[in-house]
Amino acid sequence: MSNEQPGTRLSNAIPLVGAKKLVNGSTVGYPDTRLSGCADPADFNNKTFGDGADIIYKYTVPFTGVVSIQACSNAFQATLTVVGNGVEEDGTPIVNGNLICGYFDSCSTDNPDLLDPTSQTVLDVTQGQVLFILITGQEATDQGPFRLLVETLKPGAGEFAATYLGSNPKYTKAGITTGMPNTYTAGCTTGSDGPDMWYSYSANVTGLLRVKACSAGFGPSVVIRTDAFSSSGGGIAQLPGCGSCDIPLVVSIKQDDFVYFVVSGSGPTDKGAFTLTVENTRLPTTGTKFSNAIDLGSTKKVVRNGLSSLTYPDTMLSGCADPEYYDNKTYGDGGDVIMKYTVPFTGVVSIQACSDAFQATLTVVGNGEEEDGTPIVNGTLICGYFDSCSADNPDLLDPTSQTILPVTQGQVLFILVTGQSVGDYGPFRLLVEDLKPGESEFAALELDSSATQVVSGDSSSLPDSYTSNCSAGADGPDVWYSYSANVTGLLHVKVCSDTFTPTFVLRTDAFSSSGGGIAQLAGCGSCETPLTVSVKKDDFFYVVVSGSGPTDKGAFTLTIDNALAATTGTKFSNAIDLGSAAKVLQNYTSAGSPDILLSGCADPEYYDNKTYGDGGDVIMKYTVPFTGVVSIQACSDAFQATLTVVGNGEEEDGTPIVNGTLICGYFDSCSADNPDLLDPTSQTILPVTQGQVLFILVTGQSVGDYGPFRLLVETLKPGESEFAALELDSSATQVVSGDSSDYPDSYTSNCSAGADGPDVWFSYAVPATGNMTVSACSEAFNPKVALRTDAKSAGGGGVVQLPGCGTCDEPLT
Secondary structure, three states: OOOOOOOOOHHHOEEEOOOEEEEEEEOOOOOOOOOOOOOOOOOOOOOOOOOOOEEEEEEEOOOOEEEEEEEEOOOOOEEEEEEOOEEOOOOOEEOOOOOEEEEEOOOOOOOOOOOOHHHOEEEEEOOOOEEEEEEEEOOOOOOOEEEEEEEEEOOOOOHHHOEEOOOOOEEEEEEEOOOOOOOOOOOOOOOOOOOEEEEEEEOOOOEEEEEEEEOOOOOOEEEEEEOOOOOOOOOOEEOOOOEOOOOOEEEEEOOOOEEEEEEEOOOOOOOOEEEEEEEEEEOOOOOOOHHHOEEOOOOOEEEEEEEEOOOOOOOOOOOOOOOOOOOOOOOOOOOEEEEEEEOOOOEEEEEEEEOOOOOEEEEEEOOEEOOOOOEEOOOOOEEEEEOOOOOOOOOOOOHHHOEEEEEOOOOEEEEEEEEOOOOOOOEEEEEEEEEOOOOOHHHOEEOOOOOEEEEEEEOOOOOOOOOOOOOOOOOOOEEEEEEEOOOOEEEEEEEEOOOOOOEEEEEEOOOOOOOOOOEEOOOOEOOOOOEEEEEOOOOEEEEEEEOOOOOOOOEEEEEEEEEEOOOOOOOHHHOEEOOOOOEEEEEEEOOOOOOOOOOOOOOOOOOOOOOOOOOOEEEEEEEOOOOEEEEEEEEOOOOOEEEEEEOOEEOOOOOEEOOOOOEEEEEOOOOOOOOOOOOHHHOEEEEEOOOOEEEEEEEEOOOOOOOEEEEEEEEEOOOOOHHHOEEOOOOOOOOOOOOOOOOOOOOOOOOOOOOOOOOOOEEOOOOOOOOOOEOOOOOOOOOOEOOEEOOOOOOOOOOEEOOOOEOOOOOEO
């Protein structure tokens, strides 16, 4: 037997040494040992094939793990047998192992090492274990050259050494990629993958399979591979997507489906310990399609806690990329939960959601298709994006996700909550509320962008949705309006009612980038006290109208005036030039003028002590045409205001205005009887000299006081009217000279049958009680004199003429 050919029986098997051994051999010249065959591993005498020549190898396992054995031949159809539980010819038992069979065909020219995966035999082994490997032809004439690859792999080092996790519905496995080879390129990173670890799993139930890999030391990713031994022989196919710790990988699966999980890093040095988590959940019976949508009912407000997309598939019905086409989605690949809400009354539906588990989208859809193609047509597709829940206000889930939709009674909305990416799933909260128009900022009545408008409203049937702090107690019911500024300038708002006392506030910044919510602007407005704020074109505001308490409600009128910012008359340097005519009568408006804080009448000595003068200011400049007296009057039917004449103030840059004195007048409505006599109660009288410059400021008394007004400026000669009367001293007896040649007829005294002639006015303070005699004499004409008194009486009665007329011959006493 010493010359016996090696490999003809177990006792002289050809030894194979090393973790990986590739052999090129031939069965030509070898006998049929009748030890190989795969029909009945328990009975060597019952062989249905394996009748060709046999060659026997002996392999001693170098370390505990998995042995992969493959073979191929281009010469014959054969079998590959791994045996450790048979008997030698003499009956000696071979007991350390199990009989395993594989069938091989032609060799692969593309990859010499990957000989023939259909012949691969995989066996769990321990260090020192001995395996006998038999290559044989299926039939008696089957023999020829072949190739053999034997490799001992660490557990998890490749699909053939994948660690089997079993079929539990939830499984957590600790692993480590340090020391493992890079056996597979998953394509989860732009560079090469790192060392990888393989696992296999059998699905417990039909439903969803979620898998994620987490590590504190590196950034593992995980892919799912399936179809390892497909009938087409195509090998393992990788399912779409890559999972991570933050974004698990989710796929649909059927019970008993067999898959591989491959965990790897992003490069050769990205490796370490990790935890693999597998979840296999059964599909729910509701909320997976329109026809079984979860019914939210039809109440005004629905708050749902405890909802979860954990067990839901990606229906491919949600997504926000292109509302026109359902097959063009850029996100919305997570699990979808479909809910149905029936609108209880016409108004606005507000829909919000939040989740502390995942980044997701909220889709409201009423124009899609059921799986069978049935159209869902009553609504519009709208998207919102939501994040973590608010701990401060459970009902205000996440305003950044809020979806607002005008609705009609009975309308059905389908609400889909989905994760943005594959693996985005988990618990979430949902708030659906049907709001009456004007009930809150989310249902605010949208005003058009007209510069000036008046709208009617009624708060009788609305709730108290906001506390404005405009009253000492609780606010009353609220009505919300929204408005976008028409022009850059000033926004004036007021609210009036005949049935209650409404107040209002202005609010802005509803969806600020800082997430701070809506900010209330300073001040509360009313009918008597409008609010005025500076705005830029397209600035967005809310107007919230409310009463002072629960019963303070009713019909009201809201007035909005958005005036273009004035470009002149806003400071001394651009004051409106009135020119230097003796008489100037003009119409103006303060609607677009800001409060420049230069006017006010409380304390003429100090500009910073103003009790009123908080409305819009219009600054005008008048150059005195001749020495005399300036009379300035103003009137307005729109607002209560003050008129200020100033020549001793400061420009914004501190430049002094020194030619004049601060004087104040207060004006009211205009006179319909005499357009020129605007409002004598506002009249400001000032002695002036030729060329003197006066700055005239018209301002509202309070914030919100603004509007159109009229202005009359007149320079009078001394003695030309009561306002320019020549002041006599208080001597008991005196004679003064005068001349009426260049004076107008400013007064009708009725001292003559016809019209009066030119007038000269004098003023005199009576020094003592008694009789007073007055006469007027002239060699050129026949002057007459009348006495008038109480021109500026406290009673406001105006000038009163005393009885009688005096002449030179008949003095008036």
